[in-house]
Amino acid sequence: MLRFDSDYMEVCHPAILQRLSETCLDKYPGYGEDDCCASAADKIRTACGMPRAQVTFTVGGTQTNDIVIDALLRPYEGVVAAQTGHIAAHEAGAIEHSGHKVLTLPGKDGKLMAHTLEDYLKTYFADENHEHMVRPGMVYISHPTEYGTLYTKGELEALHECCKRYGLPLFLDGARLGYGLAGRDTDVTLPDVAALTDVFYIGGTKVGAMFGEAVVFTGVPMPAHMVSIKKQHGGLLAKGFLLGIQYDVLFTDGLYMQISQNAVDRAMEVRELLLGKGYELLIDSPTNQQFVILPDEDLARLREKVSVAFWEKVDAKRTAVRFATSWATTPEQIRALAALL
Amino acid sequence: MLRFDSDYMEVCHPAILQRLSETCLDKYPGYGEDDCCASAADKIRTACGMPRAQVTFTVGGTQTNDIVIDALLRPYEGVVAAQTGHIAAHEAGAIEHSGHKVLTLPGKDGKLMAHTLEDYLKTYFADENHEHMVRPGMVYISHPTEYGTLYTKGELEALHECCKRYGLPLFLDGARLGYGLAGRDTDVTLPDVAALTDVFYIGGTKVGAMFGEAVVFTGVPMPAHMVSIKKQHGGLLAKGFLLGIQYDVLFTDGLYMQISQNAVDRAMEVRELLLGKGYELLIDSPTNQQFVILPDEDLARLREKVSVAFWEKVDAKRTAVRFATSWATTPEQIRALAALL
């Protein structure tokens, strides 16, 4: 079975396992107070072009969103997001479990546009009853979005400016950030992300690590007592050095960007294969996720040999599915797919 | 100044103050374990035609919604509501504070239609990733809705049947229930509400009482330990007998329905006045709330002498406002309004 279900199917990049094996029986202090975390944070600051950024490490995406949002909001505030945003749709109520409403706005191909945000904020503050409505306290976007789309630098600038005007931190969910930065034709770099958001994270779980997300505070200070905050949310890893070790490897010699590029290159090959077969794309994604509409018969035949992710029913006879490549996808796997399509 | 801002502007119906004055220095046990609460609950059961219904009293609407919803859901479940539902839009995050997501669906004039609910539930359970999405655990509607509209008996039956099929309790917010039951041309009675929902409440705050909501469980058992649940939510009134006394008065000799009728009759007079002046209604409400679109100039002139509630900007030159009548609105006040329009 060829597997293109998701980008978190392999253990991790071999270089990480290599490093772990070398240090297997060494002893590290707990909870992230080790040299590996410090070194990884330094390398991330350098890659971001932000020498004063504050970096902290967490285990997974939903956990990270929950921790950052609960740390930045007052209890009565909510977080603004596109309706399709991960925190709105696919986190099983983690944000609400911490007491916050996700204030959803219509998006465009998964993206929250500055004018939509601006209209909402204007309307909210103009409403005489707004104290009875959940107060917007920050803005959440994902890059790439849940639909594999990317903000342009101009779009990020517009969002950033709007947030600044209303005093709202802009938080970017980068669970797949590498695949966004390596996206075809994107004009957004890591330093751009760092400069145009207030806090964001660099996803590891889906981009080469076993697990881990690196949260970077650039425009707002990291809240005090992050150890307590993470622990209260069940997100403080005892062996925090495992996060440091992984990010230290990923941010050495450009490995993170290099393996991200592989995923996108392979995805573009998948895309060409699908278009070549005459299939229609559900959405135009320049990243490692490709969404294609298949006649149900073709899909049934395909699924005998290839696993892909169900996305949505398009109509009575057609279904949209997702092909996801990863840092680990090989040209051989693409050739095998070509042979099966 | 003539005031039509809302239906919770007066202290309470004089019959309630009369009863309170008579019993002012008598001594009652606390927390609702008094004879007045028992008597009021009996009268409510009779009015509902449900001798085995369970009744408990709370102080206000948002509190009641929070308590009922948190008592019926498991922590990981959410409550389904129309986008315009009070719990979704105007409760400052009370439901989320108790950890639950409000799962919003598009409504029709403020109403949640059975086919919309059905479609959503079908799609939810068909989604292979639905365990990552908040699970629907109950359904919330309001009657009248936030737009003053009413469900027909057929619409309630369809909702009830859909909820039954999916095993979801149907909860009806009746903060203005009297004004709904007295609504023009409605075919829904109090026994219908009792039979076609699983739990609902009979609003007192807006319908004659100083404060208070009577929660009636008909289709599902009242959760055990309601005293603890109410107290944990800050909603256990020490002098619970005040709630019993008020509801006992309201449900004696049909007072509740009689004063509700007054509000609707007065509202229909307001409606005729507005239509007679050539104004357009924003929405067609058969209840005590009338929503009218006014040119901004007319509104400015009107507001010098009459207070009404801002509802929304319709366009650059016109605004929708709400006229609310209540159990206390008098024919004289309507005549005074007529003179001013």
Place this chain on the structure above:
Amino acid sequence: MLRFDSDYMEVCHPAILQRLSETCLDKYPGYGEDDCCASAADKIRTACGMPRAQVTFTVGGTQTNDIVIDALLRPYEGVVAAQTGHIAAHEAGAIEHSGHKVLTLPGKDGKLMAHTLEDYLKTYFADENHEHMVRPGMVYISHPTEYGTLYTKGELEALHECCKRYGLPLFLDGARLGYGLAGRDTDVTLPDVAALTDVFYIGGTKVGAMFGEAVVFTGVPMPAHMVSIKKQHGGLLAKGFLLGIQYDVLFTDGLYMQISQNAVDRAMEVRELLLGKGYELLIDSPTNQQFVILPDEDLARLREKVSVAFWEKVDAKRTAVRFATSWATTPEQIRALAALL
């Protein structure tokens, strides 16, 4: 049946009902934005000798504790209290429902002593692992305490100074504040309470009102967006003017202190009766609550004619019970009790 169970058994002071009756059909704006609330707040500021204090009104004690504590703490902070404190023992988990731990310390007759607090804080901050333990964010005391005891002015000063040193707001639960200020031999006045705490409340529910607590911020600013915060906790009363009206009456012509004095005077008579009969007191209370140890036989006989509150089993043959007087207790009721003892 003579009733001495609690101090929240009567509707309210007749002067309040009188005022409500006079204004029964007047129209007020909602949610506390009315002149009565403003007037009552002014009178409270004057009584406190604190012209710049900020005042807001809530419905009941548990709700007030929940709202004030959640408004002042960060989510990862806890509130320090004596083990016997109301928030620790008798609020059904309301504080935890808002996500906060109650950090309990041993008390002395229900009081939290400054040296106990100081020791705890020193130990907490000296512990190398303190970021893994809930951080103390404020201190809660009650006056009178749950045992009817009172802080001396010196004890309050010591607590206040300790809190200041550690930057922790000191919050005083005054659900029975009147009965404390009128307590026998107390040297603590309302201006003392205002000066020696950062926020406190003046209980109405148990001291003459139907319901209501007046929260006074003196040493810390009232958090922004209290309307939203109260609503989110289910504690925003639609007819907020009812709170303003009641407090306006209670703080006119010294009524609050005058009726508080009555309760304490009657309690002292109860105390003399009990001591005169040779009974032992469980605790020495100078306020409206008297705790006495009775042989079970005597108690059984007494309870045929007098209702009192169970407090605790003292040993196999004796039980401690509470006699509570109130603003409404009359000399006749004391004489009747004397005849029955």
Place this chain on the structure above:
Amino acid sequence: MLRFDSDYMEVCHPAILQRLSETCLDKYPGYGEDDCCASAADKIRTACGMPRAQVTFTVGGTQTNDIVIDALLRPYEGVVAAQTGHIAAHEAGAIEHSGHKVLTLPGKDGKLMAHTLEDYLKTYFADENHEHMVRPGMVYISHPTEYGTLYTKGELEALHECCKRYGLPLFLDGARLGYGLAGRDTDVTLPDVAALTDVFYIGGTKVGAMFGEAVVFTGVPMPAHMVSIKKQHGGLLAKGFLLGIQYDVLFTDGLYMQISQNAVDRAMEVRELLLGKGYELLIDSPTNQQFVILPDEDLARLREKVSVAFWEKVDAKRTAVRFATSWATTPEQIRALAALL
């Protein structure tokens, strides 16, 4: 520097890294729905002698406690624990963040004794006001405790019986379970733990794994929708197969017990060294944690070459510290310690 600070200082047992390396680029389904998790669960059921037990995997201890407790309790219920229990003292408020009170009872050397529990439950249910107090919904113990002590089989039986009588699930925190089962002179086996509790977990983070806890439900069914529950708490690992792989290795050929035994053997050597030097133990622990009282001068000298964990100040001149061994501690390290003491 010799390090005896804790038992979570090394990456993991080499056999786990070996297996991860072999499978590094294989593809697994996400969220624990893989064959490794199924295989590991089978081996755990066998080791427990409980063919019908239900097993699920989580990442860390605090997270596990939070998830299990929130999954088993109703929102208004609390969890009973010894005052020194990890959930009461060292989880930064994680349990309260999910809305639950930790109901603490005095322990004996870190253990909750059945008679203490019984007394508390009797008193709670006998209290006429118990609906105002947080209802006990389950009981938490740890084995080994935070003080390295162990329950005897008789003590577990007594607790189990008491819990059964009151209908309360008994939950055993086994973050260090291996070190307890390998404890000197213990009469408690893994099948005993499985039979005498309702749910427990087998700690991996501290016993050979990189991270991971295996939760085993034996006496109560695993709550439905654990995927949603874990995700809502930020504890659903995308690459769940990493947990399955690690536990599969640990439960193959008795590795888990074998490496646990090493830690205890080394700890006993540390103990003999300390006693041989004439030092007094703070507590008598038969497990991998040894608590010793050192004169501050000796401690200062020791800390130049050996890192240990601060435990508490015993008096002005002496401090208690913890020596922790682990599965990775070698005889050479003990010899090096001997040379330094």
